[in-house]
């Protein structure tokens with residue numbers, strides 16, 4: 546199969562659909578890979594590295610879309626990209642179609658086979674192509690909090706790890722899923738005093754076992770959250786209720802319980818945020834202050850560490866890309882129900898129930 550990797554065109558998006566290592570793998574399976582010139586240059590993947598991995602460099606997106614049987618990307622296709630898709634062509638990328646009728650219409654009209662990373666499932670009921678980005682965001686949340694606590698950034702001047710003779714900072718993580726556990730791991734690694742709250746007792750048991758007592762777990766109630774706010778130097782919002790907006794677990798009035806210069810990092814901002822005072826920010830201007838509390842609410846955190854994110858994403862997508870390329874989409878989807886769950890639009894029809902329902906298509 547001929548596989549195409551275009552350069553991403555969304556503002557400040559530096560990730561790329563395949564690393565040179567991913568290209569080498571597909572090339573090794575006998576496939577031809579076309580990579581748009583400079584697709585990965587901004588994150589240290591040069592055209593030379595792609596060529597060494599077996600890719601052919603093509604000058605522009607028109608060549609990638611024109612020649613490839615399967616397009617592998619990161620972000621949802623922009624209108625100009627949708628217009629270049631053709632019937633029978635496979636598109637494998639993040640789509641997030643439900644809130645995006647214009648993109649959905651573009652994909653339906655294209656006649657292409659659009660498989661969304663975010664709805665591919667695994668045997669444990671997880672979302673294996675979303676998890677790497679949650680891992681990145683969870684770990685990054687602690688870096689963001691540590692920086693925001695510095696005096697020059699308007700923070701309280703607390704070093705999360707403390708030093709011998711001085712107590713470490715206190716980090717509260719609300720939500721013990723992929724983001725939360727990665728945040729807790731980073732905070733514990735820095736030497737911070739960490740408490741993690743979740744609503745799932747099985748989850749709390751698992752985390753307690755995994756961390757061997759290194760972090761404290763608490764059942765998530767309003768009372769527990771209020772008590773934590775009094776202690777915390779940094780609070781990480783990492784909750785998710787699938788398919789719903791994030792619950793507002795910290796109200797504006799509750800900020801008064803916190804120490805001045807403390808930090809809220811709302812990773813759940815892409816689902817509306819779990820703090821009442823959260824509003825989405827960007828990597829260019831990531832923080833703002835409400836009632837003396839710094840808020841960090843970047844909606845696309847993994848984009849800030851695009852090189853690591855690209856490698857993590859390719860690790861997760863590659864086995865599926867290889868299956869699609871080796872077997873063709875029909876057989877690959879027949880063989881793997883989890884990959885089939887990724888199919889959102891197919892040859893002019895919306896094939897994912899929730900998207901069809903939200904956007905008024907016949908399913």
Ligand code: NAD
Nearest residue numbers: 679682720721722723724743744765784785813844845846
């Ligand atoms: P997940 O499903 O793995 O974990 C969510 C956890 O929240 C679950 O363990 C659940 O039991 C818990 N939870 C639900 N309600 C709770 C409550 N009231 N109190 C405490 N815990 C509660 O989800 P995840 O992959 O960890 O993602 C978390 C959030 O981070 C999602 O909204 C996701 O979209 C977002 N995210 C944001 C970025 C970003 O760049 N900002 C990147 C990746 C993920």
